Amino acid sequence: MNDQGLGSYFKFSNVDWGNMVTSTWETLWLTIVSMIVVAILGIALGLLLFETTDSHNPLVRLLNWVVALFVNVFRSIPFIILIVLLLPITQKLVGTIIGPRAALPSLIISAAPFYARMVELAFHELDHGVVEAAESMGATRWQIIRKVLLPESMPALVSGITVTTISLIGYTAMAGAIGAGGLGNLAYQDGFQSNNNAITLVATVIIVIIVFIFQFLGDLAVKHIDKRA
Amino acid sequence: MIEFKDVTKTFETKQGTVHAVQDVNLSIEDGHIYGIVGYSGAGKSTLVRMLNGLETPTSGSVDIDGVEITGLTGTKLREQRHKIGMIFQHFNLLWSRTVLQNIMFPLEIAGQSKADAQKKAEHLADLVGLAGREQAYPSELSGGQKQRVGIARALANDPQILLSDEATSALDPQTTDEVLDLLLDINKKLNLTIVLITHEMHVIRKIADHVAVMEDGKIVEQGPVLEVFKRPKQAVTKRFVNEEVTPSLHDTTAVVEQLVAKYPKGTIVQLTFHGDQAKLPIVSEMLKQYGNLDLNIIEGNIHQTQEGAIGSLYIQITGDPADIDGALAYLQKLRVETEVLNRE
Numbered sequence: 244m245n246d247q248g249l250g251s252y253f254k255f256s257n258v259d260w261g262n263m264v265t266s267t268w269e270t271l272w273l274t275i276v277s278m279i280v281v282a283i284l285g286i287a288l289g290l291l292l293f294e295t296t297d298s299h300n301p302l303v304r305l306l307n308w309v310v311a312l313f314v315n316v317f318r319s320i321p322f323i324i325l326i327v328l329l330l331p332i333t334q335k336l337v338g339t340i341i342g343p344r345a346a347l348p349s350l351i352i353s354a355a356p357f358y359a360r361m362v363e364l365a366f367h368e369l370d371h372g373v374v375e376a377a378e379s380m381g382a383t384r385w386q387i388i389r390k391v392l393l394p395e396s397m398p399a400l401v402s403g404i405t406v407t408t409i410s411l412i413g414y415t416a417m418a419g420a421i422g423a424g425g426l427g428n429l430a431y432q433d434g435f436q437s438n439n440n441a442i443t444l445v446a447t448v449i450i451v452i453i454v455f456i457f458q459f460l461g462d463l464a465v466k467h468i469d470k471r472a
Numbered sequence: 473m474i475e476f477k478d479v480t481k482t483f484e485t486k487q488g489t490v491h492a493v494q495d496v497n498l499s500i501e502d503g504h505i506y507g508i509v510g511y512s513g514a515g516k517s518t519l520v521r522m523l524n525g526l527e528t529p530t531s532g533s534v535d536i537d538g539v540e541i542t543g544l545t546g547t548k549l550r551e552q553r554h555k556i557g558m559i560f561q562h563f564n565l566l567w568s569r570t571v572l573q574n575i576m577f578p579l580e581i582a583g584q585s586k587a588d589a590q591k592k593a594e595h596l597a598d599l600v601g602l603a604g605r606e607q608a609y610p611s612e613l614s615g616g617q618k619q620r621v622g623i624a625r626a627l628a629n630d631p632q633i634l635l636s637d638e639a640t641s642a643l644d645p646q647t648t649d650e651v652l653d654l655l656l657d658i659n660k661k662l663n664l665t666i667v668l669i670t671h672e673m674h675v676i677r678k679i680a681d682h683v684a685v686m687e688d689g690k691i692v693e694q695g696p697v698l699e700v701f702k703r704p705k706q707a708v709t710k711r712f713v714n715e716e717v718t719p720s721l722h723d724t725t726a727v728v729e730q731l732v733a734k735y736p737k738g739t740i741v742q743l744t745f746h747g748d749q750a751k752l753p754i755v756s757e758m759l760k761q762y763g764n765l766d767l768n769i770i771e772g773n774i775h776q777t778q779e780g781a782i783g784s785l786y787i788q789i790t791g792d793p794a795d796i797d798g799a800l801a802y803l804q805k806l807r808v809e810t811e812v813l814n815r816e
Contacts, residue, residue, distance in 0.1 A: 376564035379524050380578040380629070381553030390580065394568045470609040471567045 251440040258441050262429065267449055269343050270425035273415045274453070277350040278408045284355040285407070286400065288314065289362025290388065314356035322414050325349050326421060346423035350414055358407045365399035366392055398469040405461025409454050416450060426450050474500040474523065474633070474665065479532035481518055481689075492518040493529070494689040500682070502632075505659055505666040505778075507680030507697070509673060509712055515689040516669040520635050523667065524556045525549050536633065554582050557626030561638035563618040565610040571597060571621050572606040578628045596624040600654060616647035623654060627662070634658075636668035640675055652679050673712045677701065677777045685709045701782055702746055738788040739796050740770070744809040745783035754806055755785070762799045765791035786813075 288310060295307035320328070326349040330340050333348050369392065377391050393400070419427025426446040434443030481493040493515045500506045508516045521527040522534045525541055534541045536552075544552055557578075565574050572593050579589035597606050600620040610618055619639060626634055636655070640648040656679045659666050670676065676683050676697060684694035685708060692706045704710045745754070759767060770786035789796050803810050 370562075370564070372560060372562055372564040373566060375526065376558070376560060377577075377581070379526060379553060379556070379558040379635075380581050381550035382581045383550065386581055390577070391566065395566060397568065468568075471611050 251438075252444045254439075254441045255445070257439050258445055259433070262433070263442075263445060263449070266424065266426045266429040266446070267453075270412070270415050270419070270427070270450070270453065273343050273346055273350065273418075273423070273425055274408060274412050274457075277347055277354065277411055277415075278404065280347075280351050281354045281358050281407060281411070282404050284351065285358030285404075286362050286393075288355060288359035289366065290392075292359060292363040293366040293392075294384075294388075314359050317352055318356045318360070320353070322349070322353050322417055323421075325353050326418060341422045343424045346415065346418035346425075350411060350418065353414065354407050354411050357410070358403060361403035361407070362396075362400060365396040365403065368399065369395055398465045398471075401461060401464050401468060405458060405465075408457050408461070412450060412454055412457070473502055473535075473537055474498075474667070475533075475535040476519070476522075477533045477535070479519070479522065479529045479534060481515075481522075481527065482530045491689045493522075496532070496689075496691055498684060498691060498694065500665060500667060502665050503659070503663045504682055505656070505668065505680045507676040507683040508667065508669045508686060509671065509676050509683060510669075510686035510708075511671055514686040516686050517637060519686070520637065520667055520669055523633065523635060524553050524558060554578070554629045555631050556633045556635060557629070557631040558635040558637065559619065559622040559626050559639045561641050563610070563615075563622045563642075565618060565621055565625075567610050570607050570609055571602055571613070574610070574621050575624045575628055578625060582629050592628060593624070596627055599627070599658075600624045614647070615643050616650055619643065619647075619651050620654065623651075623658070627658065627664075631664070633665045633667065636666060636670075638670055639668065641670065641672070648675070649678070655679055673715055677775060679778065681778050685712065697777055698746070698780060698782075701777065702744075738768070738790045740786065740788050740813040741800065742811045742813055743783075743785040743787065743803065744811075745774075745781070745785070746807075746809075747780035749783075749806065749808060751781070752806075754803065754808060755787070758799050758802050761802060762791070762795045765789050765795050765799060 291310050292307065292314070295303050295310070298304055298307065317325070326346070329349045329352065333340050333345050336348055337344050339345050373395060374387060374391055377387050382390070415423070415425050416427030416430070419425040419429070420431040422428065426449055430443045430446035433439055434441075434446060476496050476498040479493055479496040480491070483490045483492055496519060508519065510516045518527050522529055523536065523541065525544060529542060532542075536556075539552065541549075541552065566577065569577065572590070575593035575596050576586075576589040579592060580586075584592075594606065597603060600623050602617065602620050602624065605613070605617065610621065613621070622639070623634075634655075639655075640651050643651060652675060655666060655668075658664055659679075666679075668675065668680065680697050682695065683697050683700050684691045685700070685706065686692070687706075687708045693700060693704070693709045700709060701713055704713045743755075755767070759765065766789070768788040768790075770788060772783070772785040774781050774783040789799065800810050800812070
């Protein structure tokens with residue numbers, strides 16, 4: 244029913260705008276929910292990695308080894324394979340393997356280790372003298388985490404979550420292609436499979452705009468937080 | 473009262489055992505400013521960090537007012553640390569906090585209410601001369617101002633002891649003097665014991681009343697500052713003192729060589745004055761007594777220390793050898809130290 248010339252990209256009369264809006268919201272929902280969970284989980288894992296590095300206690304060393312292994316393994320699995328691999332777990336956890344909610348476990352499990360490494364790196368790059376100063380004042384480990392490590396590395400944590408979120412947006416499109424809904428789903432099914440290039444183009448433009456908005460917000464936040472310069 | 477008893481600290485490294493601190497015995501009285509001087513790697517940093525438990529000795533004990541710091545752990549150690557302030561070479565301020573919030577930081581750690589902490593911090597900002605800069609971030613301050621924040625922060629929990637780890641080494645000479653004046657002022661106002669480590673004898677001379685010289689983990693010389701300046705015994709101490717008293721020793725040597733070439737008949741003498749002698753017209757008295765002598769001043773300087781002045785003067789005397797001997801004897805009678813550098 245459609246010719247596949249370049250002109251096909253601009254047959255906007257074929258675009259179902261209601262569907263487009265729904266899909267945009269699905270993508271945004273997926274991105275934001277997974278971003279929040281990834282931020283919390285990533286900071287927790289990153290802290291765990293940081294605090295258990297170079298310990299003399301063999302149990303702590305074992306914990307560090309296990310967490311590092313978990314992080315490295317899940318960071319290495321290509322996302323599209325991870326989704327398939329996690330299908331049974333997703334079924335158990337969410338009750339379905341179709342729709343936006345079903346994409347959450349694999350999105351989170353692939354992005355959280357990635358972010359955890361960034362968090363660990365951010366803590367390692369802090370000036371050790373500041374931590375020593377807090378120790379000399381009699382701060383507890385928890386006070387050092389809460390009042391020194393987190394606030395002092397905040398710009399790196401925020402720019403890290405920005406980068407992670409942008410790759411999350413890419414992942415949501417991939418997840419969409421195999422049934423998770425959102426703009427990826429729309430571009431693949433209604434666009435590619437139905438030979439409707441205008442839908443693919445519009446979905447792409449919206450995704451690019453979403454990426455730009457997240458990058459802009461991230462940069463703005465870093466600029467606001469960073470008092471070093 | 474701080475007491476180090478037979479303190480030794482060794483580190484195991486791949487290259488073998490390193491003795492960072494060896495058999496140190498040291499007592500520091502309350503209210504004193506005690507300087508520990510040494511080149512980098514001498515062990516002075518490790519030694520002072522034992523006072524707040526950032527380092528633990530391998531053997532020996534460290535006592536503050538009868539409490540053995542070495543044995544403290546957990547809550548007890550943290551409570552002890554509240555009573556010891558510390559300032560650092562690179563300030564170690566939190567860049568994410570304002571001046572006021574940085575000063576409040578140790579108060580928050582000690583569990584004070586925010587209102588109390590803020591009141592205290594405002595008072596301290598005033599004390600260290602930062603009134604009006606409370607809302608600035610560290611990145612907006614000069615090095616000297618940053619160290620003032622460091623000092624205010626170290627004083628927040630009303631410590632009995634202030635540890636200063638090369639606190640002025642990253643500052644220019646003018647700012648160094650301002651910060652040292654502030655430390656001296658605080659020492660007098662709050663009767664605070666200050667233990668400072670430095671590699672600059674200038675810092676010791678300006679504010680310390682006692683000094684210990686460290687080399688290779690050992691204290692090689694200790695005593696009142698003027699005493700050590702007057703009669704340095706160890707080679708390392710002499711090096712430190714010379715660096716300070718005659719910063720341009722090389723220039724002087726060159727000048728002496730030139731003068732020797734020019735006036736082969738002269739006698740070149742280094743005179744060292746201590747305390748009140750530096751204020752008396754000793755040289756002019758000498759000239760009145762031995763009117764046939766000619767005198768040429770090559771170089772001279774006077775340094776003020778906490779316990780009096782130290783002066784050093786290089787002169788060339790020409791004239792009758794008997795008169796010269798008489799003049800030198802006259803100076804020695806007035807307890808001016810003389811050292812004849814060359815004699816025809």
